[in-house]
Amino acid sequence: MKSAKTIQPSFKDPDIYRLYDSLTVTHSTYADLGDSLSVGPIRLDKLGMYLIRKGSARASINFVEYDFYAGDALFITPILISQIVTVSEDVEIYSLLLDFEIFKEFRIPICRICYMDPIQSNRNIKSSFNPQQAERLVVYMENLEFQNTTKGNNITLQEKIIQTTLMLVFYELSNEMHSSPAYDQTNFERKNRIVLDFLSTASIEFKGNHKVQYYADKLFISRKHLSRIVKEITGNGPKAILDELVISEAVVLLHNTNMSVKEVMSELGFMDFGAFSKFFKSFMGVSPLTYRKQRVSNNTEQESIPKISRRAGPSLALR
Numbered sequence: 001m002k003s004a005k006t007i008q009p010s011f012k013d014p015d016i017y018r019l020y021d022s023l024t025v026t027h028s029t030y031a032d033l034g035d036s037l038s039v040g041p042i043r044l045d046k047l048g049m050y051l052i053r054k055g056s057a058r059a060s061i062n063f064v065e066y067d068f069y070a071g072d073a074l075f076i077t078p079i080l081i082s083q084i085v086t087v088s089e090d091v092e093i094y095s096l097l098l099d100f101e102i103f104k105e106f107r108i109p110i111c112r113i114c115y116m117d118p119i120q121s122n123r124n125i126k127s128s129f130n131p132q133q134a135e136r137l138v139v140y141m142e143n144l145e146f147q148n149t150t151k152g153n154n155i156t157l158q159e160k161i162i163q164t165t166l167m168l169v170f171y172e173l174s175n176e177m178h179s180s181p182a183y184d185q186t187n188f189e190r191k192n193r194i195v196l197d198f199l200s201t202a203s204i205e206f207k208g209n210h211k212v213q214y215y216a217d218k219l220f221i222s223r224k225h226l227s228r229i230v231k232e233i234t235g236n237g238p239k240a241i242l243d244e245l246v247i248s249e250a251v252v253l254l255h256n257t258n259m260s261v262k263e264v265m266s267e268l269g270f271m272d273f274g275a276f277s278k279f280f281k282s283f284m285g286v287s288p289l290t291y292r293k294q295r296v297s298n299n300t301e302q303e304s305i306p307k308i309s310r311r312a313g314p315s316l317a318l319r
Contacts, residue, residue: 017151019158022099025145030055030089040256041083043248045203048076048097049173051129051137055091059084066126071134073127075173078203079244081251094141096169100200106163108170109192133172140169194219195233198226202238206245208269212238247283254292261288 041060051073058067060083061074068074074082076097102108129137147161197219209215215238216223230238246268253264262273265288270276280288 017149019148019155020102020162022102023144023148023162024095024097025141025148026093026095026097027142028093028095030087030091033084033087033091033093041081041252042256043078043081043252044076044097045078046076046097046099047078047103048095049169050074050076051094051096051134051141053092053094053134053138055088057084057087057091057093061125068126071129071131073129073134073137073173074125075127078199079241079248081248094138096141096144098166100196100203102166104193104196104200106166107189107192108166109174109188127173129172137169137172140165140172144169191229191233194221194226194229198230198238199241202242202245206242207249207267210242210246210269212242243279243283247280250280250288251284251291254288255295261292264288 052068052070054070056067056069058065059074060066060081062079062081065085076082144162144165147158147165150158152158198215201215201218205214212227213223216226219226227237227239230236230241234241236244250264250268253259253267254261257264259267261276265273265276268276270279277287277289280291284291286294
């Protein structure tokens with residue numbers, strides 16, 4: 001599949017070309033993060049990782065707060081809601097974000113790293129690397145950015161370097177997160193492809209299609225087979241992942257926009273307010289109306305708090 005690949009000016013700088021627009025590497029410091037202070041919780045329709053190279057950060061991940069220190073990494077999935085609470089002045093954060101098409105084109109193994117934990121999960125979702133491992137990941141990410149933004153003489157070789165480097169990154173993550181295989185390696189590539197096809201389709205169409213059967217039909221496989229493979233690879237069934245996508249988007253819309261609850265309900269494909277309210281409460285413990293009121297109340301209380309302080313930090317919407 002070649003649709004993920006383009007050779008055109010980057011949106012950031014007309015003099016910089018990107019071989020893959022769907023591959024982004026970012027290095028951010030305390031000074032870089034200032035513009036994101038007012039951004040609320042975010043959700044990304046991407047896969048990737050954040051790595052703390054230096055300093056520390058406290059972040060809310062799916063409404064559970066974690067402290068991240070040098071060498072700590074977080075794997076990004078579409079159902080993850082993130083927001084940084086504070087950062088140290090010496091912080092350095094590297095991010096690597098990829099569209100699903102990159103994973104599919106390069107056949108990157110999603111097994112053993114893409115565990116789709118539900119919003120209320122208490123599992124520690126960060127990984128910790130020793131200094132040598134962390135620096136190796138930084139070198140990989142810097143090389144990815146160099147190869148992706150340098151217009152070389154041999155594009156085929158650059159593609160191969162990018163593919164190999166991405167494989168190294170995710171094998172490093174896999175090795176750290178799971179010391180032994182947690183899945184049946186039989187027909188690995190086919191299973192990997194099925195999961196990636198499901199996740200990429202679901203991340204685009206979940207607002208209007210909540211039924212697993214819809215995605216099974218799109219992939220020309222049975223609902224039972226899809227459920228078994230997705231459960232084996234990600235740790236959750238496709239219905240649970242669809243529900244997490246919907247609730248994550250609902251929370252972000254209620255928190256970050258002025259859309260009414262009914263508008264959010266409609267945006268997410270619900271026809272009945274009672275059904276949406278029941279669905280929302282089953283995950284968040286309160287109705288969407290109550291959640292919106294709590295958000296407004298919290299915002300009002302914080303109006304007198306300065307937007308910038310010595311340790312105030314932004315969301316994970318790194319530039």
